[in-house]
Amino acid sequence: MRSSDADLIRGFALFRGISDAIFDEVTADAAILDLPPDHVLLTEGERPEHLFLLLSGLIESFSQYNGKTTTLSFLRPPAALIVAAVWMDQPQLHSARTLARSRLATLPARAVRAALATDRAFCEAAGRELSIRYRDIFKELKNQRLRNATDRLANWLLTESQVAGSDEFRIAVGKATLAARLGISGEHISRAFAQLREHGVETDGKEMRINTAKLTAFAKPDPMIDGAEA
Amino acid sequence: MRSSDADLIRGFALFRGISDAIFDEVTADAAILDLPPDHVLLTEGERPEHLFLLLSGLIESFSQYNGKTTTLSFLRPPAALIVAAVWMDQPQLHSARTLARSRLATLPARAVRAALATDRAFCEAAGRELSIRYRDIFKELKNQRLRNATDRLANWLLTESQVAGSDEFRIAVGKATLAARLGISGEHISRAFAQLREHGVETDGKEMRINTAKLTAFAKPDPMIDGAEA
């Protein structure tokens, strides 16, 4: 592992406040993965052998059942994957694939659990990481239950705009992929975008330009549903 | 607090493996709440002042947005509420109300956070509790995205039957409440039950009798979606 990777990893929230000794223990057998786009790195139902840390790129977590596939989240760096599954040593509830060329670190699950069982600071950092993930997915369930497709898209665009820090930005994924993330069909997202044209959304391929005030009035964002947890 | 309550609380997963000293610290200012049915005990958006432990009864967590209400989960004892919100000292993402007369203990959030910040065992127990909750809600999101209303009902009935340990059981809630839990309207659940009559479900008010083999064949339960986490 390159030292630049080690520095990057050290900065993850998962390691905030922990001692160098424990950090070295957990990362002793770390490996780096460089993956091309559209590469499946986790398969639903398998026991986790590693904790994954996303250093760069973009990952989609998804799940399949009865012939259908749904996207559960997009993950951008810095992100830790399958913390809960590793902690409980239980099968992963989702698969994961790269949406872009991505760089990840893998930490042996056994080493992670050993550290959780001995180090308070690591345990606390992991608990806080999990709390954030819990709240994020809780919000996503509310989003799904309480909003229709167009509203979900509108609010997603507002959030992306905030992350980008501009009312003009480029989305990282294709529209079909975005549709899956929002829980709708590829065809339907076209119609949702068409509706949003009346509410301050201009699109040119992946380039978006939004009228924030107008779109906000339409989308009614709510901090109890929208925006990633700190 | 009665000593029988203290014993009950001591047995919660949240306190598994922790020292008596820390247990006493966390529960020093515990209070007991006896609530009638349909009493709101938590309101979405407020900062948590207490961690709640459900000792007996039944609770529904729900959320409202833009005039709509959705039920996120039913909670049965033993259950800990709003662990993530207390840990992060962030606003609760859901409200909660009793569905039946219920007995709860409240632990001051400050004391809980203090213990998390000092005690490894408590931190680990809380992390495991949180992992379980995370996985439960993750499953619920998959359930919502990957199944239609009738399939969700069918699988819910199978799970309830397993919990009851019998193919004959009584559901604890009214059908409208159950409908909300499944994310559908009160009217629609009647039609869903009607469909399931062909697949091994007999109902008489709240009494259910299912043909497990037949219903299983129809419902296609999946451990990656169904059943509470251990």
Place this chain on the structure above:
DNA sequence: ACGATTTGTTGACATACATCAATGGAAACC
């Protein structure tokens, strides 16, 4: 620069579910 492949859009139609209204039946209250 060209054809080939993928990705997005649009229309027509099908399905799932919500809503509104009417009714029936069960439980609660004098």
Place this chain on the structure above:
DNA sequence: GGTTTCCATTGATGTATGTCAACAAATCGT
């Protein structure tokens, strides 16, 4: 015991979203 209220069911209809098919537009490979 009768009335009242609540809860569940059913029918009719509306709306949101999915699916299939055709096509258009963008991207890729050579």
